[in-house]
Amino acid sequence: xxxxxxxxxxxxxxxxxxxxxxxxxxxxxxxxxxxxxxxxxxxxxxxxxxxxx
Amino acid sequence: xxxxxxxxxxxxxxxxxxxxxxxxxxxxxxxxxxxxxxxxxxxxxxxxxxxxxxxxxxxxxxxxxxxxxxxxxxxxxxxxxxxxxxxxxxxxxxxxxxxxxxxxxxxxxxxxxxxxxxxxxxxxxxxxxxxxxxxxxxxxxxxxxxxxxxxxxxxxxxxxxxxxxxxxxxxxxxxxxxxxxxxxxxxxxxxxxxxxxxxxxxxxxxxxxxxxxxxxxxxxxxxxxxxxxxxxxxxxxxxxxxxxxxxxxxxxxxxxxxxxxxxxxxxxxxxxxxxxxxxxxxxxxxxxxxxxxxxxxxxxxxxxxxxxxxxxxxxxxxxxxxxxxxxxxxxxxxxxxxxxxxxxxxxxxxxxxxxxxxxxxxxxxxxxxxxxxxxxxxxxxxxxxxxxxxxxxxxxxxxxxxxxxxxxxxxxxxxxxxxxxxxxxxxxxxxxxxxxxxxxxxxxxxxxxxxxxxxxxxxxxxxxxxxxxxxxxxxxxxxxxxxxxxxxxxxxxxxxxxxxxxxxxxxxxxxxxxxxxxxxxxxxxxxxxxxxxxxxxxxxxxxxxxxxxxxxxxxxxxxxxxxxxxxxxxxxxxxxxxxxxxxxxxxxxxxxxxxxxxxxxxxxxxxxxxxxxxxxxxxxxxxxxxxxxxxxxxxxxxxxxxxxxxxxxxxxxxxxxxxxxxxxxxxxxxxxxxxxxxxxxxxxxxxxxxxxxxxxxxxxxxxxxxxxxxxxxxxxxxxxxxxxxxxxxxxxxx
Amino acid sequence: xxxxxxxxxxxxxxxxxxxxxxxxxxxxxxxxxxxxxxxxxxxxxxxxxxxxxxxxxxxxxxxxxxxxxxxxxxxxx
Numbered sequence: 001x002x003x004x005x006x007x008x009x010x011x012x013x014x015x016x017x018x019x020x021x022x023x024x025x026x027x028x029x030x031x032x033x034x035x036x037x038x039x040x041x042x043x044x045x046x047x048x049x050x051x052x053x
Numbered sequence: 054x055x056x057x058x059x060x061x062x063x064x065x066x067x068x069x070x071x072x073x074x075x076x077x078x079x080x081x082x083x084x085x086x087x088x089x090x091x092x093x094x095x096x097x098x099x100x101x102x103x104x105x106x107x108x109x110x111x112x113x114x115x116x117x118x119x120x121x122x123x124x125x126x127x128x129x130x131x132x133x134x135x136x137x138x139x140x141x142x143x144x145x146x147x148x149x150x151x152x153x154x155x156x157x158x159x160x161x162x163x164x165x166x167x168x169x170x171x172x173x174x175x176x177x178x179x180x181x182x183x184x185x186x187x188x189x190x191x192x193x194x195x196x197x198x199x200x201x202x203x204x205x206x207x208x209x210x211x212x213x214x215x216x217x218x219x220x221x222x223x224x225x226x227x228x229x230x231x232x233x234x235x236x237x238x239x240x241x242x243x244x245x246x247x248x249x250x251x252x253x254x255x256x257x258x259x260x261x262x263x264x265x266x267x268x269x270x271x272x273x274x275x276x277x278x279x280x281x282x283x284x285x286x287x288x289x290x291x292x293x294x295x296x297x298x299x300x301x302x303x304x305x306x307x308x309x310x311x312x313x314x315x316x317x318x319x320x321x322x323x324x325x326x327x328x329x330x331x332x333x334x335x336x337x338x339x340x341x342x343x344x345x346x347x348x349x350x351x352x353x354x355x356x357x358x359x360x361x362x363x364x365x366x367x368x369x370x371x372x373x374x375x376x377x378x379x380x381x382x383x384x385x386x387x388x389x390x391x392x393x394x395x396x397x398x399x400x401x402x403x404x405x406x407x408x409x410x411x412x413x414x415x416x417x418x419x420x421x422x423x424x425x426x427x428x429x430x431x432x433x434x435x436x437x438x439x440x441x442x443x444x445x446x447x448x449x450x451x452x453x454x455x456x457x458x459x460x461x462x463x464x465x466x467x468x469x470x471x472x473x474x475x476x477x478x479x480x481x482x483x484x485x486x487x488x489x490x491x492x493x494x495x496x497x498x499x500x501x502x503x504x505x506x507x508x509x510x511x512x513x514x515x516x517x518x519x520x521x522x523x524x525x526x527x528x529x530x531x532x533x534x535x536x537x538x539x540x541x542x543x544x545x546x547x548x549x550x551x552x553x554x555x556x557x558x559x560x561x562x563x564x565x566x567x568x569x570x571x572x573x574x575x576x577x578x579x580x581x582x583x584x585x586x587x588x589x590x591x592x593x594x595x596x597x598x599x600x601x602x603x604x605x606x607x608x609x610x611x612x613x614x615x616x617x618x619x620x621x622x623x624x625x626x627x628x629x630x631x632x633x634x635x636x637x638x639x640x641x642x643x644x645x646x647x648x649x650x651x652x653x654x655x656x657x658x659x660x661x662x663x664x665x666x667x668x669x670x671x672x673x674x675x676x677x678x679x680x681x682x683x684x685x686x687x688x689x690x691x692x693x694x695x696x697x698x699x700x701x702x703x704x705x706x707x708x709x710x711x712x713x714x715x716x717x718x719x720x721x722x723x724x725x726x727x728x729x730x731x732x733x734x735x736x737x738x739x740x741x742x743x744x745x746x747x748x749x750x751x752x753x754x755x756x757x758x759x760x761x762x763x764x765x766x767x768x769x770x771x772x773x774x775x776x777x778x779x780x781x782x783x784x785x786x787x
Numbered sequence: 788x789x790x791x792x793x794x795x796x797x798x799x800x801x802x803x804x805x806x807x808x809x810x811x812x813x814x815x816x817x818x819x820x821x822x823x824x825x826x827x828x829x830x831x832x833x834x835x836x837x838x839x840x841x842x843x844x845x846x847x848x849x850x851x852x853x854x855x856x857x858x859x860x861x862x863x864x
Binding site: 113114116144145147148151176178262263300302303306307310334335338339342343344345347348436437439440441443449546547548549550551552553 | 807810811813814815816817818819820821823824831832833834835836837838839841843845846847848849850851852855
């Protein structure tokens with residue numbers, strides 16, 4: 001029982017991760033970055049902080 | 054009324070501030086089709102209607118010099134917004150109106166939001182708003198974006214003026230060019246050449262300005278007409294070169310400014326002081342960019358930032374650490390021993406907790422950087438560093454790319470790599486995007502924070518400063534190496550505005566910081582969580598085979614063989630204080646067996662074997678197999694180094710009463726010391742960029758060759774640096 | 788009145804732009820930022836390594852490198 005639960009969780013994690021990699025690879029997610037960069041909507045901040053103003 | 058309205062204006066004119074004021078929190082970020090320039094959108098509800106507001110990138114002109122200008126122009130042409138709110142800095146009217154005039158030449162509906170009237174007044178500038186509005190025949194509304202004054206009036210004026218048709222503005226560009234424009238217009242109209250997108254005269258003007266984007270588009274649509282237009286342009290160009298010794302684009306800019314100037318001179322603007330009088334901002338600059346003081350202040354500023362961050366974050370970080378310790382202890386007690394518990398406690402809680410524990414630190418760091426960003430100091434850094442960067446084959450704009458990537462700490466290399474787009478020369482751009490991953494992005498920050506907290510707690514800010522200096526020096530040296538071997542070439546121009554210093558608004562700072570924290574937490578809860586689970590599995594399976602497990606069982610039985618069942622139970626369940634000395638010894642022996650077993654299981658796992666295999670190379674840099682696992686995991690995302698160490702040392706941990714934080718565990722762990730820690734810091738600075746960055750490099754350079762290069766080259770470099778450091782360090786300390 | 792190159796101007800010196808010698812992209816950029824004939828400029832300062840130079844024009848501050856300043860002729864008193 002326990003092994004099945006763990007198996008499902010790990011398989012799920014691997015699945016999501018593979019999907020994510022494929023998305024990034026294909027360019028569907030233009031950005032998987034986190035900090036100082038807004039990814040809402042899958043994009044990055046304007047490259048030049050001065051042009052953001 | 055429902056309408057789409059765009060917000061356009063010069064950089065530093067208060068556009069973002071106005072956007073925040075108009076839309077409040079109701080905004081979302083996407084990007085413009087096909088490019089990675091950020092597109093911010095939000096809704097503004099007033100009594101006059103509901104407006105969808107799009108924040109265009111800030112530009113000085115619409116000449117397609119930069120990507121931002123192209124994006125802004127395309128959006129205006131393709132989306133045909135109902136109204137452009139052109140935010141204009143009243144204290145800098147002439148240059149700001151230069152852009153407004155270009156909107157008007159395109160025949161677009163414009164409404165001017167005259168910002169910073171307060172600043173203008175202080176500088177002795179008086180503006181006759183009625184007159185300005187009359188002369189340009191467009192609405193002009195005074196506002197103060199900082200406190201939202203005038204925004205109701207602005208939106209009312211926008212609502213009132215939507216839907217009114219207007220003629221494109223015609224400016225005279227002198228006899229020669231006007232004649233050429235007429236001639237070209239006569240060619241364009243009958244051929245319907247690009248008329249679906251642009252006003253005919255505007256197309257002609259762009260041809261004279263030698264605007265490559267419009268020329269390319271025209272050539273694709275109608276080759277015959279394009280050739281005819283080219284011929285006219287060629288003729289005028291030669292004529293002007295002969296008679297006036299200049300270029301059409303020069304004449305056009307001169308006349309455009311001339312037009313603005315003539316409008317202003319008709320009593321619109323009055324100066325009570327010399328407009329170029331020394332301002333407070335200039336006085337600050339005299340000190341801040343001073344030959345000797347400038348660099349000193351720059352370093353002091355960084356030091357101050359780190360000091361600030363560490364001082365204020367230590368206590369909340371400790372709280373969070375003990376909170377996660379408590380959560381993991383709770384989970385441990387609530388669940389029966391087994392796989393699920395191990396996954397939850399060692400994999401998820403200790404893995405993700407390690408990353409989340411640094412949220413306060415990240416928050417203070419971001420707050421400090423947002424402050425520097427909003428004051429205008431970063432532009433001064435570009436200004437001061439341009440010359441040095443040029444010596445190493447980079448560019449003043451590379452400074453921005455570096456800072457976006459985490460040059461000060463806590464950025465991200467992905468937008469940094471993209472920021473390299475602002476560089477015009479492909480060679481400088483390549484050199485920049487290959488070196489930005491050396492900066493200390495927000496994902497490396499928890500790694501440094503962890504190691505610094507464990508081994509350099511006495512001088513945290515100093516070590517952080519040292520880390521920054523090392524990464525900049527390394528990046529510059531690598532850039533120099535690349536620019537003098539693989540990617541040689543000339544440098545390109547650097548013309549930039551130094552915006553006046555401004556006191557950041559609290560609202561702006563909080564929005565900035567909050568956005569970034571949300572992203573950090575979101576990433577920890579998604580990607581890092583997934584990777585933690587996967588790495589936990591890799592560190593758990595296949596586990597020990599039956600014979601080995603049995604051997605450990607046998608060892609346990611031998612230890613407890615002489616004892617009664619009751620005593621054995623007592624040892625396992627009672628607290629240490631209640632046990633007698635011989636009982637404690639038994640317990641300690643039992644725990645030792647557990648430790649040995651856990652350690653062997655970990656070593657036998659997939660990840661453990663992988664790490665051990667790498668040890669033959671990495672042990673010269675001081676890394677054992679656990680660190681190797683963490684570093685391999687770090688390729689997916691750098692925070693994983695922390696979460697994996699968390700899991701690895703949690704799996705090895707057997708005493709449920711001991712819930713030390715990861716930094717506490719590392720401090721006492723075998724094989725760890727300041728030398729190893731710093732060697733790991735060096736490795737983390739320099740080794741392969743994370744997966745996402747690598748993909749981004751491949752896309753930006755258009756070849757996987759450079760992406761592969763950055764992975765291999767950076768990792769080799771990191772290994773070299775760490776090994777040399779560790780070996781020399783060991784010799785010195787020995 | 789004499790005409791000199793912007794590069795040769797000293798800190799604090801004032802002058803009027805008389806000619807901008809650059810064409811194409813650089814020329815357009817320089818002019819977009821307001822560096823056009825007839826405008827008064829004041830040299831504000833220089834970066835620690837003497838380059839780039841910052842100058843004041845139409846009430847704002849602009850920086851450019853010495854080799855871009857070479858394209859600009861200024862009349863100084």
